[in-house]
Amino acid sequence: MTTHGSLQEAVSARRSSSSAGKSKGAEEKIVAEDITLTAAQLLVRCLENEGVEYIFGLPGEENIRLVDAMRDSTIRFIVVRHEQGASFMADIYGRVTGKAGVCISTLGPGAINLLLGTADAFTDSTPLVAISAQVGLNRIHKETHQVVDLLSMFKPVTKWAEMIVDSASVPEMVREAFEKAQTSRPGAVYLCVPEDIEAISGLAGLRPLARSDKADSMPGPAQITRAAQVLQEATKPIILAGHGAVRDYAGAALVRFSERLRIPIATTFMGKGIFPDDHPNSLGTIGFMQHDYVNFGFDEADVIICVGYDLQEFDPVRINPNADKKILHLHRYPAEIDAHYPVTASVEGNLSAALDGLAAIITPKEGLDAEDRKIRNLLREELEYGAHADVYPVKPQRLVSDIRAAMGDSDIALVDTGALKMWMARLYPTYHPNTCVISNGLATMAFAVPGAIGAKLAYPDRKVLAVTGDGSFLMNSQELETAIRERIPFVVLVWVDDAYGLIKWKMDLELGHHSFVDFGNPDLVKYAESFGARGYRVEAAADLLPTLKKALAEDVVSVVVCPVDYSENIRLTGKLGQLTQPI
Known part of the structure; x- marks a missing residue:
């Protein structure tokens, strides 16, 4: 068990680092009062003890006590518009900080919606703690409303997945969840909280467990x-x-x-x-x-x-x-x-x-040697070619070049999955880790917009740019409302080609044609403005850089829409396919 002194030290450390702005009295209440708690309140106090500053999620009938327990805590609860968005916010927060991001949901469909971002964190070795509700233990054994085997669903995409079956085990299980998520090879974990366990009251004498610093493993x-x-x-x-x-x-x-x-x-x-x-x-x-x-x-x-x-x-x-x-x-x-x-x-x-x-x-x-220098020169020449390409729609190389010119060295670009990922990964000069964030374990689409919320909360002093295709953007664009409501400013740059561009590229490359990859888009500027964001449309290649700089300089949520010329895709792979040496 944690002593009053050691827990008070943990609270003091959180007070100095947290941006939640909670009162001193509210924080000291964690350790100063010897009162009975509900299991939900105990769970929240254990999360505070782990240094959790933000939790992303949605309230549901079965987790209302857990959500309500955060009202008097140091934790800022970010209410999202879709649980998938919550999982990506936690995923990217964990990716750029090294501290476990936390997302929560209700049972059944809400928990299932957490799966994608949880799996992304698992395959990208990112620390994440996913918590969902479950039906009460009194009916989990039988066919009943909204029951699915959540543990069996989460186990293949987590390092550890368990269900709390005894309220007295809450401190131990929360401590173990964070230990598993953040140590050795980081990854996602899952904790299932039955509704009747969450509602238990009258708990006394239970406290969060102290975190221990482990000696670093040194090479032999x-x-x-x-x-x-x-x-x-x-x-x-x-x-x-x-x-x-x-x-x-x-x-x-x-x-x-x-x-x-x-x-x-x-x-x-x-x-x-x-x-x-x-x-x-x-x-x-x-x-x-x-x-x-x-x-x-x-x-x-x-x-x-x-x-x-x-x-x-x-x-x-x-x-x-x-x-x-x-x-x-x-x-x-x-x-x-x-x-x-x-x-x-x-x-x-x-x-x-x-x-x-x-x-x-x-x-x-x-x-x-000379061959190594040729490799460097070829990449530099390709980026410079883009910087001077004035055609419209805008060439991918120009988009990459102008993004680099608009962003500071430590600013964060989140690069969604699609054709744009290939161009950004190859050509975007990067000078510090976690400033060009790419998912390549699961390589899932649509993480960039919700992920930008997690990145901005982690580093509020940096500019954050979500670089996404029109296919990915509309999968999680509802989280623009979350960002505006929570006053979390960032910029979205949408590369528009009215198609699933990477699949189109792959089909053209391997089949010689493409099919079933095209779609239509709404007016994305008006769409962004309908949320309360600022919208910009790039009408010429020369407009891209000044528009990006303007949007990034504003302390609001903005969406910049830019048509892209993906005919460069086949030109690039054709050129690379003919190379037998880097000259």
Whole structure:
């Protein structure tokens, strides 16, 4: 059990960091009063103890006591328009902060709607705690209204999924949920709260459990020695940094490692920004659906140093098609087994310590060669081509170039899934981690608009831009109302082509034609304005950058609508398909 003193320290820490603006008296009430509680009130106090500042969700008949218990708490409850939106808000909040985002719903259909964002967090290794109601234990055993087996639904897409069957276990189960979500490999967890458990009252003597700081796991000297031997013998090594390096805050160590050993580095889509794209050792981002410029760097390599790379980010066959390259696996946990990821040596533990330990005992390499420099130049030339493309509808390269010009280095762009993701992931220069947020585990559509709410709450001092296609935008555009009501300003940039552009691209590429991918749109400017947002339509390529700058400078919710010329898609894949070397 937590002592009054240790819990008071936790409350004091929350008071200094929370933006909820609750009164001192309300916070001290958590520990100062020795009163009886309902299970719902106890659950909320346990969430406060975990440092939860925001919860995203919807009220329902079966969770009204939990929602009501937040009225007198330090937690800001963000009422959303769809539970899927709540799950994406929690997902992205957890992604950019490293602290578990929390979303809640009622039972049945409400809980099912939480599944998509929960699964996205699970596959992207993002800490998230999903909480839903369930029917009472007195009727869960039989056919009854709104009963589905929620535990069985959530278990495949979470690290841990359990149901509270005893009110006395609330502190332990909440503590375990956050421990599972935030430690080792982060991910989503699920907690199910039956209606009759939530309603229990008269609880006394129960308190949130203290959080414990665990010692960091450091890499073993023998592992570093073995990896150093492999790397010392390499003639053409290359580094691949993935999302695990972002989660481990290994950016500074990656720069030191690359600079000292003079080894070029590429990142995955989800690793963008962990190594600055303007660094001379940067080769850009890998993960495009065809053999891209960056792939040539891996073609020539004999050793690939994978730092925080998760196989779900993209298939290792794309960088080691013949399974003949040596792999150094640097991560918090062992590698997945894959025929094209044959690990020669593994270093497990704190990634910064692993990188610094290796760098200290290895002789520097020769550095970037002419082929590596060609890769950098090709990407730069493609972006510069876009900056000067004045045709309308606007070319994707121009959209990427103008977004970069409008955004500060630390501002956050959330890039939805679709054709635009390929252009942004390949070309958008990124200088800090979690400033170009891409989903590539589940790679779900429609996370960017609700996700922007989570990102802005996490970093209110940064500009936040949701970059989305017209297909994705209308899937969760209702959350514009949430942002306006809650006064959470951000900008949405909609790339409009009246089609599911990525599928159209894929069909044209593989089938030579496309079908059933086109749709119509409402007037998206008027649509945005009907919510109370500001709407802008880009009428010429030259209007894009000033419109973006204007919208980003305003402290309101804005939607910028820009038609895009996706004929560049086939031109790009045709060009890449003809390349046999990066020239």
